[in-house]
Amino acid sequence: MSLQMISVILGSLTIASALMVVLSKHPIRSVIYLVITFFFISAMYILMNAQFLAIVNMIVYAGAIMVLFLFVLMLLNLNKEMEPETNRMGIISALVAGGTLFLVLITALRDTFQYGKGYTMVKVPEAGLVENLGKLLFSKYLVPFEISSILFIAAMVGAVLLAKREKQVID
Amino acid sequence: MEQLNNIGASLDFYIFVSIALFSIGAIGVLTRKNMIVLLMCIELMLNAVNLLLVTFSTFFGNGEAQIFVFFIIVVAAAEATIGLSILIMAYRNSKSIDIEMFNKLNG
Numbered sequence: 368m369s370l371q372m373i374s375v376i377l378g379s380l381t382i383a384s385a386l387m388v389v390l391s392k393h394p395i396r397s398v399i400y401l402v403i404t405f406f407f408i409s410a411m412y413i414l415m416n417a418q419f420l421a422i423v424n425m426i427v428y429a430g431a432i433m434v435l436f437l438f439v440l441m442l443l444n445l446n447k448e449m450e451p452e453t454n455r456m457g458i459i460s461a462l463v464a465g466g467t468l469f470l471v472l473i474t475a476l477r478d479t480f481q482y483g484k485g486y487t488m489v490k491v492p493e494a495g496l497v498e499n500l501g502k503l504l505f506s507k508y509l510v511p512f513e514i515s516s517i518l519f520i521a522a523m524v525g526a527v528l529l530a531k532r533e534k535q536v537i538d
Numbered sequence: 539m540e541q542l543n544n545i546g547a548s549l550d551f552y553i554f555v556s557i558a559l560f561s562i563g564a565i566g567v568l569t570r571k572n573m574i575v576l577l578m579c580i581e582l583m584l585n586a587v588n589l590l591l592v593t594f595s596t597f598f599g600n601g602e603a604q605i606f607v608f609f610i611i612v613v614a615a616a617e618a619t620i621g622l623s624i625l626i627m628a629y630r631n632s633k634s635i636d637i638e639m640f641n642k643l644n645g
Contacts, residue, residue, distance in 0.1 A: 522617075
């Protein structure tokens with residue numbers, strides 16, 4: 368089994384599980400399929416020798432963000448009749464819009480496809496290893512790294528403030 | 539070693555997968571009315587962009603794009619937290635997670 372075959376199988380599995388995220392009626396099933404999609408994307412990162420991002424993707428996305436989604440879903444205690452219904456016209460127009468976006472992007476990148484076809488890499492890229500990324504992150508990108516911590520504090524304060532129980536009603 | 543390079547498949551396949559993921563996410567945002575599924579579709583689109591950035595980073599052997607992916611993951615975590623807390627607040631007020639509920643906010 369060649370490396371190319373593995374990546375083709377991985378890619379088709381990724382697209383299939385991403386489709387199931389949109390198609391499945393129950394939100395909890397959507398979350399599970401999204402976790403599976405993230406694991407496939409992590410496998411692709413490993414295939415491309417981006418080891419640090421593969422681990423971060425698994426821990427942060429599949430481990431933290433998706434568990435947050437699941438917590439909120441379980442907390443809201445939704446039942447069958449609360450699922451909002453969709454009208455047929457909206458679905459058709461959304462399919463047309465999304466399909467057009469797909470076709471336009473594919474056509475715009477046609478030249479890239481031709482360029483990338485015969486490309487062979489000389490050596491295994493070492494850009495994605497932890498050592499190289501750490502050196503970059505703590506020298507050139509140190510200021511954005513520190514600013515992202517301020518972003519996290521702002522997000523945390525905002526989340527606590529928004530989700531705090533209050534007595535006002537919108538109606 | 540003719541067609542096959544070290545990143546598994548050729549570059550065009552990864553671009554195709556990334557575009558397909560992005561389009562699926564966009565269709566999900568446009569069709570679904572459930573607010574939680576909508577947020578999940580936004581995460582899917584962010585991941586498509588991440589995949590494209592990592593592909594080109596590997597293709598050119600340059601690690602700086604992967605730093606950007608790291609920051610995108612950071613921003614996505616903050617965005618998911620804020621979005622879910624807004625959702626909880628909206629659900630508490632109207633007992634519904636339909637996105638059309640926000641139509642009440644006009645004027």
